[in-house]
Amino acid sequence: MKYILASASPRRKELLAQAGFTFDVCPSGAEERIEGESPAKIVEGLAALKARDIFDKSLGSMTEDFTVIGADTVVAYQGEILGKPTDQEEALAMLSMLADRTHQVYTGVCLIQMKGEKKYTRTFHVCTQVTFYPVSREELLSYIRTGDPMDKAGSYGIQGPFAVHIKEIQGDYNNVVGLPIAKLYHELREMEEI
Numbered sequence: 001m002k003y004i005l006a007s008a009s010p011r012r013k014e015l016l017a018q019a020g021f022t023f024d025v026c027p028s029g030a031e032e033r034i035e036g037e038s039p040a041k042i043v044e045g046l047a048a049l050k051a052r053d054i055f056d057k058s059l060g061s062m063t064e065d066f067t068v069i070g071a072d073t074v075v076a077y078q079g080e081i082l083g084k085p086t087d088q089e090e091a092l093a094m095l096s097m098l099a100d101r102t103h104q105v106y107t108g109v110c111l112i113q114m115k116g117e118k119k120y121t122r123t124f125h126v127c128t129q130v131t132f133y134p135v136s137r138e139e140l141l142s143y144i145r146t147g148d149p150m151d152k153a154g155s156y157g158i159q160g161p162f163a164v165h166i167k168e169i170q171g172d173y174n175n176v177v178g179l180p181i182a183k184l185y186h187e188l189r190e191m192e193e194i
């Protein structure tokens with residue numbers, strides 16, 4: 001089975017490699033816009049969009065069985081959905097809202113597999129609860145100056161300098177970083193047994 005990761009995220013690449021997969025990386029340029037639904041539906045929809053884009057592009061050139069992996073991550077807080085910030089001001093607004101509170105991180109994953117003549121699709125999501133300590137405005141500003149928030153959903157990376165502000169998490173840590181690798185592994189294993 002050949003695996004194709006439909007993502008430009010270096011964290012997703014690292015997590016998949018750590019888990020022992022060998023794979024190609026083929027980022028999707030699919031337009032990321034799905035609105036007005038629950039966070040779970042949004043991340044699943046966006047993951048499916050990315051996976052489908054790369055599946056369609058790969059189909060003509062693949063001579064062996066293959067699986068495309070697409071993923072998307074958002075932060076949700078009391079009905080608000082937070083993606084990547086567009087500028088430093090927005091990053092400050094997001095982090096100020098999340099400080100001293102608990103929010104949810106959703107990652108959706110879509111697997112599209114071609115086995116023989118048959119196509120199989122699986123889409124799922126994983127939700128992790130994350131609680132921040134109180135964070136002062138000065139601390140937030142100095143974190144934002146590092147540039148770390150800008151490519152991350154919710155404006156923070158749990159795996160970087162912001163780690164000192166994480167009080168508690170409930171659920172899969174890797175899901176927060178961008179890929180629920182354990183669930184992904186088990187879903188793939190089930191898929192390949194069919």
Ligand SMILES: Cc1cn([C@H]2C[C@H](O)[C@@H](COP(=O)(O)OP(=O)(O)OP(=O)(O)O)O2)c(=O)[nH]c1=O
Binds near residue numbers: 071105153157176177
């Ligand atoms: C909350 C959080 C998010 N993130 C990252 C994971 C994702 O890369 C990013 C959310 O953006 P995504 O749109 O999910 O992914 P991406 O644009 O990086 O890559 P692609 O669309 O090509 O798959 O935020 C962290 O690295 N750490 C965190 O703690």
